Amino acid sequence: MGIRGHSRPLRGRTVVVTGAARGLGAALARAFDDRGARLALLGLEGAGLQEVAASLRNETACWEVDVTDDAAMADTAGEVRTRLGAASLVVGNAGVAEGGPFADSDPLVWRRVIEVNLIGSAATARCFLPDLLETRGYYLQVASLAAMGTSPLMSAYCASKAGVESFAHALRAELAHRGVAVGIAYINWTDTDMIRDADRHAVLRELRAHMPPPARKVYPADQVAERLAVAAERRATSVYMPVWLRAVQPVRACLPAVVTRVARSELPRLERTRPFEATGLLGAGGHADERHDASRRLGSGSAEEPGR
Numbered sequence: 001m002g003i004r005g006h007s008r009p010l011r012g013r014t015v016v017v018t019g020a021a022r023g024l025g026a027a028l029a030r031a032f033d034d035r036g037a038r039l040a041l042l043g044l045e046g047a048g049l050q051e052v053a054a055s056l057r058n059e060t061a062c063w064e065v066d067v068t069d070d071a072a073m074a075d076t077a078g079e080v081r082t083r084l085g086a087a088s089l090v091v092g093n094a095g096v097a098e099g100g101p102f103a104d105s106d107p108l109v110w111r112r113v114i115e116v117n118l119i120g121s122a123a124t125a126r127c128f129l130p131d132l133l134e135t136r137g138y139y140l141q142v143a144s145l146a147a148m149g150t151s152p153l154m155s156a157y158c159a160s161k162a163g164v165e166s167f168a169h170a171l172r173a174e175l176a177h178r179g180v181a182v183g184i185a186y187i188n189w190t191d192t193d194m195i196r197d198a199d200r201h202a203v204l205r206e207l208r209a210h211m212p213p214p215a216r217k218v219y220p221a222d223q224v225a226e227r228l229a230v231a232a233e234r235r236a237t238s239v240y241m242p243v244w245l246r247a248v249q250p251v252r253a254c255l256p257a258v259v260t261r262v263a264r265s266e267l268p269r270l271e272r273t274r275p276f277e278a279t280g281l282l283g284a285g286g287h288a289d290e291r292h293d294a295s296r297r298l299g300s301g302s303a304e305e306p307g308r
Contacts, residue, residue: 008036010032010035010036010089010232010233011035012036013037013088013089014038014039014040014080014084014085014086014087014088014089015032015037015038015039015040015088015090016040016042016080016087016089016090016091016124016128017032017041017042017091017093018042018067018091018092018093018124019043019067019094020039020041020042020043020049020052020062021041021043021048021051021052021285022048022192022284023190023192023194023283023285024093024142024187024190024192024221025043025091025094026048026221027221027224027225028091028093028225028229029041029052029056030052030055030222030225031222031225031226031228031229032089033056033057033058035229035233037058038058038060038084038085039058039059039060039061040060040062040063040080040084041053041061041062041063042062042065042076042094042124043062043064043065043094044064044065044066044288044289044292045064045288046062046064049062049064050062059084061080061083061084063076066120066292066296067116067120067121067123067124068115068120068123070123070126073123073124073126074127076127077127077131081131086130086131086134087128087131087132088135088137088138089137089138090124090125090128090131090132090137090138090139090140091139091140091142091228091232092121092124092139092140092141092142092164093142094116094120094121095116095120095142095160096112096116096117096194096281096283096285096286096289097113097156097157097194097198097281097282097283098110098113098156098278098279098280098282098286099157099198099201099204099278099279100153100276100277100279101153101276101278102155104276104277105155105156105278106278106280108293109156109278109280111156112281112289112293113156113157113281114159114160114163116289117157117160117163117164118160118164118167121141121164122167125139125141125167125171129180132175132180133179133180136178136179136180137180137181138181138182138183138232138235139180139181139182140182140183140184140185140231140232141164141167141168141182141185142164142187142228143161143164143165143168143184143185144157144161144186144187144188145186145187145188145215145245145248146158146161146162147161147162147165147184148165148245148248148249148252148255149248149256149259150162150255150256150259151259152207152259152263152267153207153276164184165184168182168183169184172237181235182237183231183232183235183237183238183239184237184238184239185231185238185239185241186239186240186241187219187224187228187245188215188217188219188242189208189217189219190218190221190224191218191220192221192283192285193283193284194282194283194285194286195283196283197279197282197283197284197286198283201279202270202274204279206266206270207266207270214242214244219241219242223241224241227239227241228241
């Protein structure tokens with residue numbers, strides 16, 4: 001049975017959130033916990049997952065897993081089903097970002113952004129799809145304003161978010177006749193460690209400052225999570241946070257030309273004051289991913305279930 005048609009549609013249901021150790025993922029876990037859901041929290045930071053789990057009231061379990069590891073994700077999906085039951089809602093939230101000129105970017109770091117944000121979302125959907133088919137559930141893909149527009153010096157992030165948007169559209173069409181709904185969350189700047197770290201880099205801070213005032217506002221993670229949780233209860237096709245982002249959809253084809261025009265004048269000015277440099281993966285979550293990826297490349301990466 002699907003998650004619609006009830007006043008508390010998520011009560012007692014199993015909800016999976018990736019990237020749940022901090023930021024928006026942790027805020028989503030709290031929002032779904034408030035709605036009576038059982039939570040499966042997935043991410044790379046076991047201690048952070050445990051801390052989030054300890055703050056929740058309903059049954060919760062944690063899995064320390066890399067969303068880009070297909071085998072580990074498949075094992076995790078099986079363990080979630082055994083521990084908590086088949087998932088009725090899966091949120092593809094895990095994501096990383098890096099900034100800097102594409103020409104000077106580290107190919108491994110650039111590729112990792114695509115792997116986590118796009119490939120990781122696809123792996124998440126694939127591994128939990130049998131559950132969603134059984135429960136006639138809902139998959140919510142966290143995208144971004146970057147999926148509708150673009151930004152210089154953020155090529156990997158923009159490409160990955162445009163990719164997850166297209167992936168979610170295709171998945172929705174593929175699953176509609178089987179009773180599984182797919183939604184896309186378009187969110188703007190959210191107060192997470194990733195965004196706070198981005199603001200430490202002068203050029204990224206300046207680029208945000210050149211956006212129109214409504215577009216540069218940063219929203220509390222709990223506020224964004226609450227809006228996404230309401231959308232999940234309604235099995236919404238799309239959700240916008242803030243709501244004015246919906247108005248961007250009809251004019252999105254114009255955005256690349258506008259961004260290019262602004263960048264043509266502003267980037268030379270910014271470059272004269274300070275050189276553009278690669279940021280590496282941003283925020284504590286990005287740093288955790290860097291450590292994990294380095295360990296994985298040395299052959300010692302692993303996935304485990306801390307549990308609760």
